Amino acid sequence: MARWGMLINLRECVGCYACTVACQIENGTPPGVLLAPVYQREEGHYPRVRRTFVPALCFHCDDPPCLKACPTGAISKREDGIVLVNEDVCCGSRACLAACPYGAMNFYEAEEPWPGPLSGFLDRRHQVGTALKCTFCAHRIDAGNPTPACVETCPTHCRIFGDLDDPDSEISIKRRDLHAFPPRAEAGTEPRVWYAR
Amino acid sequence: MANGNAWNRHLDLSAKRQTVWGAAHATEFFALGLGGALVANAVFFGAGWGNGDAHRPAYALGIAAVAVGGLVLIADLGKPLRFWRTIANLRHSWISWGVVADGVFLLGACLLWLLNGPAWLGWLTGVAALYVIAYPGFALAASRAIRFWNTPLVPLEFLASGMAVAAALTAWLAPSIAVFRLAAVAFGLGVVLVGLHVVGGYLEAGVARQSARELVRDPRFGAAVLAGMAVPGAVALAASLGSPVAASVWLLAAVLAAGGNWLSKYLLLHVGYYEPFL
Numbered sequence: 001m002a003r004w005g006m007l008i009n010l011r012e013c014v015g016c017y018a019c020t021v022a023c024q025i026e027n028g029t030p031p032g033v034l035l036a037p038v039y040q041r042e043e044g045h046y047p048r049v050r051r052t053f054v055p056a057l058c059f060h061c062d063d064p065p066c067l068k069a070c071p072t073g074a075i076s077k078r079e080d081g082i083v084l085v086n087e088d089v090c091c092g093s094r095a096c097l098a099a100c101p102y103g104a105m106n107f108y109e110a111e112e113p114w115p116g117p118l119s120g121f122l123d124r125r126h127q128v129g130t131a132l133k134c135t136f137c138a139h140r141i142d143a144g145n146p147t148p149a150c151v152e153t154c155p156t157h158c159r160i161f162g163d164l165d166d167p168d169s170e171i172s173i174k175r176r177d178l179h180a181f182p183p184r185a186e187a188g189t190e191p192r193v194w195y196a197r
Numbered sequence: 198m199a200n201g202n203a204w205n206r207h208l209d210l211s212a213k214r215q216t217v218w219g220a221a222h223a224t225e226f227f228a229l230g231l232g233g234a235l236v237a238n239a240v241f242f243g244a245g246w247g248n249g250d251a252h253r254p255a256y257a258l259g260i261a262a263v264a265v266g267g268l269v270l271i272a273d274l275g276k277p278l279r280f281w282r283t284i285a286n287l288r289h290s291w292i293s294w295g296v297v298a299d300g301v302f303l304l305g306a307c308l309l310w311l312l313n314g315p316a317w318l319g320w321l322t323g324v325a326a327l328y329v330i331a332y333p334g335f336a337l338a339a340s341r342a343i344r345f346w347n348t349p350l351v352p353l354e355f356l357a358s359g360m361a362v363a364a365a366l367t368a369w370l371a372p373s374i375a376v377f378r379l380a381a382v383a384f385g386l387g388v389v390l391v392g393l394h395v396v397g398g399y400l401e402a403g404v405a406r407q408s409a410r411e412l413v414r415d416p417r418f419g420a421a422v423l424a425g426m427a428v429p430g431a432v433a434l435a436a437s438l439g440s441p442v443a444a445s446v447w448l449l450a451a452v453l454a455a456g457g458n459w460l461s462k463y464l465l466l467h468v469g470y471y472e473p474f475l
Binding site: 030095189 | 199200202203204205209210213215217218236275276277279280282283284285286289292293296305336337339340341342343394438467471472474475
């Protein structure tokens with residue numbers, strides 16, 4: 001059984017948001033719900049200031065605080081480490097949103113039309129009043145294609161997805177070579193998405 | 198709140214104010230605290246009112262308050278008809294245990310109210326009442342995402358402030374030296390715990406300090422502590438030392454304490470910030 005994880009190389013992200021859009025298309029997320037956002041950050045001091053981009057998603061923690069907070073047990077962790085929300089069980093308490101240190105949980109509050117020419121488009125794959133999150137494109141993995149849409153779309157190959165248990169996988173090699181680190185390690189959630197600078 | 202989450206409104210990686218819980222949850226936490234404390238005070242300290250030791254009106258008011266709190270919670274769910282599923286994660290979730298405690302409390306308090314049940318039922322209901330008061334605080338304290346909430350002081354604050362408001366109300370309806378003392382101790386503890394929490398926030402780095410600073414600078418927080426805790430606490434202390442306090446003063450103290458309790462819970466939620474994860 002593979003143990004899926006992701007490495008995000010911040011040096012290579014150019015902030016094109018292709019991953020964000022690819023995720024929205026792949027997963028049919030409603031307006032306002034971003035399962036693969038790209039954050040911006042200003043670093044340095046004038047006059048040496050630069051803007052960096054920080055792609056994010058659910059970090060599929062080994063000790064997921066969302067799972068512990070959810071009162072209905074709608075959040076589960078698969079054997080391969082992917083954390084999923086069962087929308088048929090979620091009661092919309094939003095306890096998972098308050099618990100996640102990474103802003104990975106989204107809430108589908110109400111049906112809203114997409115703006116402009118997309119106004120007629122409404123994907124009804126998701127239930128209003130429930131929590132949504134990145135699934136590492138588990139439906140693709142289950143179909144034999146272990147490449148999430150965000151990874152497949154990224155033009156700079158800054159997102160690397162693979163089996164953390166395989167020492168020869170690209171993700172394992174780059175995690176070592178690039179001295180990758182987990183975000184907010186002090187939170188103790190043991191995330192499976194690491195960053196490299 | 199709209200679709201998404203607090204992080205997605207502006208895609209900059211800075212501290213984000215939580216938008217999940219607000220006035221509805223403050224109302225729920227206040228109602229659970231008041232209702233639970235009315236029964237807990239009656240069971241454990243004999244601080245109720247009514248005919249003899251039965252304290253039936255206190256139980257009735259406690260049941261009504263907890264029922265209102267529960268209904269506010271259910272109405273706020275994204276899928277209210279799935280409310281019954283909230284007891285499914287007893288292994289991990291403070292909220293699941295809270296819903297169970299709500300049920301035990303409502304059943305036990307109803308039996309006490311209607312039948313004046315045996316002593317063991319009083320103790321069982323009292324223990325459930327304590328958890329009803331404190332469990333929203335446990336749920337907040339368990340959040341590793343929001344540092345200012347992530348302290349065991351929060352459930353203790355909820356316990357002390359809930360018992361203080363209930364004692365002030367009881368002091369108005371059924372004044373006795375024991376109730377005055379209970380109110381004085383509860384208000385005093387509440388002030389100390391809030392002070393420790395704010396100082397602790399200041400001593401931490403990052404967003405906890407930002408939360409503490411924003412709380413202290415908000416004039417509503419000063420009003421909540423002064424009018425909602427310090428003034429009623431001073432009245433209770435004076436009464437417990439033997440000074441005569443008119444019923445109208447106790448009514449005013451109870452109203453101030455209730456308003457301060459709601460406001461302090463609302464502000465605690467309002468100053469919750471997520472820390473940037475990178």
